[in-house]
Every structure is written in C-alpha cells, then in structure tokens.
Amino acid sequence: MDYEAFFRGELDDLRAEGNYRVFANLERHVGAFPRATRRRDGTMANDDRHEVTVWCSNDYLGMGQHPAVRAAMVEAIETCGAGAGGTRNISGTNVHHVELERELADLHGKESALIFTSGYVSNWASLGTLGARLPGCVIVSDALNHASMIEGMRHSKAERKIWKHNDVEDLARKLSQIEPGRPKVVAFESVYSMDGDIAPIREICDVADQYGAMTYLDEVHAVGLYGPRGGGVAEREGLMDRITIIEGTLGKAFGVMGGYIAGSAAVCDWVRSFASGFIFTTALPPAVAAGACASIRHLKASDAERLAQRRNVALLRARLDQLGIPHLPNPSHIVPVMVKDPVKCKMLSDILLDDYGIYVQPINYPTVPKGTERLRFTPSPLHTETEIEKLAQALHALWSQCALARAAA
Numbered sequence: 001m002d003y004e005a006f007f008r009g010e011l012d013d014l015r016a017e018g019n020y021r022v023f024a025n026l027e028r029h030v031g032a033f034p035r036a037t038r039r040r041d042g043t044m045a046n047d048d049r050h051e052v053t054v055w056c057s058n059d060y061l062g063m064g065q066h067p068a069v070r071a072a073m074v075e076a077i078e079t080c081g082a083g084a085g086g087t088r089n090i091s092g093t094n095v096h097h098v099e100l101e102r103e104l105a106d107l108h109g110k111e112s113a114l115i116f117t118s119g120y121v122s123n124w125a126s127l128g129t130l131g132a133r134l135p136g137c138v139i140v141s142d143a144l145n146h147a148s149m150i151e152g153m154r155h156s157k158a159e160r161k162i163w164k165h166n167d168v169e170d171l172a173r174k175l176s177q178i179e180p181g182r183p184k185v186v187a188f189e190s191v192y193s194m195d196g197d198i199a200p201i202r203e204i205c206d207v208a209d210q211y212g213a214m215t216y217l218d219e220v221h222a223v224g225l226y227g228p229r230g231g232g233v234a235e236r237e238g239l240m241d242r243i244t245i246i247e248g249t250l251g252k253a254f255g256v257m258g259g260y261i262a263g264s265a266a267v268c269d270w271v272r273s274f275a276s277g278f279i280f281t282t283a284l285p286p287a288v289a290a291g292a293c294a295s296i297r298h299l300k301a302s303d304a305e306r307l308a309q310r311r312n313v314a315l316l317r318a319r320l321d322q323l324g325i326p327h328l329p330n331p332s333h334i335v336p337v338m339v340k341d342p343v344k345c346k347m348l349s350d351i352l353l354d355d356y357g358i359y360v361q362p363i364n365y366p367t368v369p370k371g372t373e374r375l376r377f378t379p380s381p382l383h384t385e386t387e388i389e390k391l392a393q394a395l396h397a398l399w400s401q402c403a404l405a406r407a408a409a
Helices: 003-017 067-080 088-092 095-107 119-133 147-156 168-176 201-210 265-274 286-301 304-323 342-356 385-401
Strands: 026-028 035-039 049-054 112-116 138-142 159-163 184-189 214-218 245-249 259-263 335-338 374-377
Touching (some): 049 385, 095 259, 112 265, 119 138, 119 147, 119 214, 138 147, 147 184, 168 201, 201 214, 304 335, 304 385, 342 385
Parallel strands (some): 138 159
Antiparallel strands (some): 026 035, 112 259
C-alpha cells in the first residue's frame, strides 16, 4: 500500500468538502484580551503579521490573563519549579494539586474532587472506568454528548443506550427497558457547546432517581459562568446535591488547563484507584494547578465578569437580530451564526480574518452534522461595544456579498 498517497488523498477529500482545518498562529498579549497578533507564516521573526480580535475563545471570561491567576502561576514556578515530577501515584502529587481539589470539592458542594490533565481525559477515564468496573453497567447517554464522553463509554465496553437529546420522556423509556437492579449511569451535559442549549437537569434527575441510576453531568461549558459562585448550571438551579458525579474543566472559563470530577469521597477515591487515564499520566504542573485555584477563588467571590459577559452576549444577539443574521436562539453564552454550507463557512471565516481582523473558526462536519455549519461566537466581558458593532457590520456586509439567506425580522 502507498501509505503517503492514502494520507494525501484523505486530506485532499477534506479540502474539497470544505472541512480541512487550518490553524491560525496567534500571539495573545497580556492585558489586551481579546486582541492578539496573527503571524501568517507561523514564525516569530517575520513581519507578515496583523492584529486581530478573537471571537471564538473558550477562555470565556478572560481569566487566562487575570493578574491574580498569573501571579499565582509565577509564584508556584518560583517555589516549585516547572513540572510535577511524575504521575500522582509516584512522585507527582504537589501541595497545589491537593489545594485545587479542595477548592473544586467546595465549589460543587461535594466531599471530594479529582483533577486530570484535561477535560477530555477526565471524561474518558471516569466514564470508561465506571462502565468497565460496575458489573453489568448500562450507560444511558444523551445523543449529543461530547466526543470525550463517547470515547470513554466505548472504551468501557459497557452496554450503551442513546436517548434523544434533552428528551426526558425518551430517557425514561430507555431506562424502563433495563432490567431492575442493573447499575445504570445517565450521562449528559449542562450546556451543549455547539447549539448552546441547556439540559433540563431537574427532570433528568427525577427520572434517574425513579430508575435507580447514577447521574454524570459534564459542566465544562458552564463552570465559572453560571451559579452565584460559578459552580455551573446545577448550582444555579440548586441541584448539585442530586448529581452523583460532576465533571468540569479548568481550561475554559477558569482560563488555565486540566479537567476534574467532583463527587463523594468514595467515588473519587475509586476513580483515582482504578482509572488508567489517571494512574499512568503525568500530573498537571504545579503552576497550572495554582493558577486554576486562584481563578476559582476569584470567580467564587466575583460576579462582575459573569454579568459583563451576559451584557455583551445580549448586545451581540440584538445587533444580529436587527441585521437579519441568522443565529440559533438559546439561553447560554454561545452564539452560533448559521451558514449551513461548509465551503461558504470556511470562506467567511477566511475573509473575516484577512480583511476585517476578526478571528472565528468555522465549525463544520464532523463537529456538527452536515448542513448545520456555523460560525460560533463567544462574547467575553472584555469585548467592547465598538468591537461588537464591527463584527455585526462585517457579517452584514458578507451576508450580502455571499448571497446568504437572512433571518426574518
């Protein structure tokens, strides 16, 4: 087999479909978020660069540049050095890891928490271990769950049932088909990252309780953003005590990197003891853990960032409505502008970046189904009204230039 020809052919197919992904080389600047420098040829020395405004960052609140977070990371590097020194089980557990897990347990009102190197790993390892080690386990999964959750379920080799997205009646039907007494895990998200819709957590918990199922809630797009202390949608709704395991990330609203679960002392210790994705992975650098801890503490006490973000989300939505730019209505901070064509979606993204200095990645298949391609905007508290207006006018011009359908007034 000509392996290189196969690889090139697969990539050529992606390009022809409009689904080939190109990374923009961006240099963020402290104190200037959401602005950054784009380097066209990917080198630091070349002068072919220009300033852009980032509109698709998952650093939702700009906490990656917050002074308290940066100061905590610098101090940890100066006192602990750069790396963790190994896996948590051998030589990698540091005082900052322990403190971070305490902060996370407190954030979610749980007895314990366990940190991982990413949200992907925390989902993969936790769901994989639950499905593999609970005898006869059935995982009942929302149809739009994240790839990391799906991979964890597949890895576990447990029986899996898929329920229609956010359809509590279908969830009940699926659970009713499982033999009484079998372990069951209902796995779902709070905020779904592509459409921005929010799960009916209370109703899901009611059905799970009725059938004796554990609940596993992915709050990665909600922690830091919702609830009086940033504990997520479950905190906002007063439902954290009804969730068996809450999973979250440190790499989005908290502005650093890493993932975690929070739950009872027994379940966290059990995952710690049996999950290969935890046992055999080098621990987070102490500085990262310290930065995350500082971010969580700040957002527990401060609502200013959340309120400013909500104002900017509302302002962008209002301008898009006035201009007839179609976007999915939802109750979250995610603004998906619908293009519904992969080639045009990529073209719009390129023009916005090259001609307007607006950086937003096209979201195409397989991240979203074919025919639902979109530009996914995430207004932060640090975007200005001028930047919001510039974005709205750029989309207005491009919608006419590309003869795209507008939303009804």
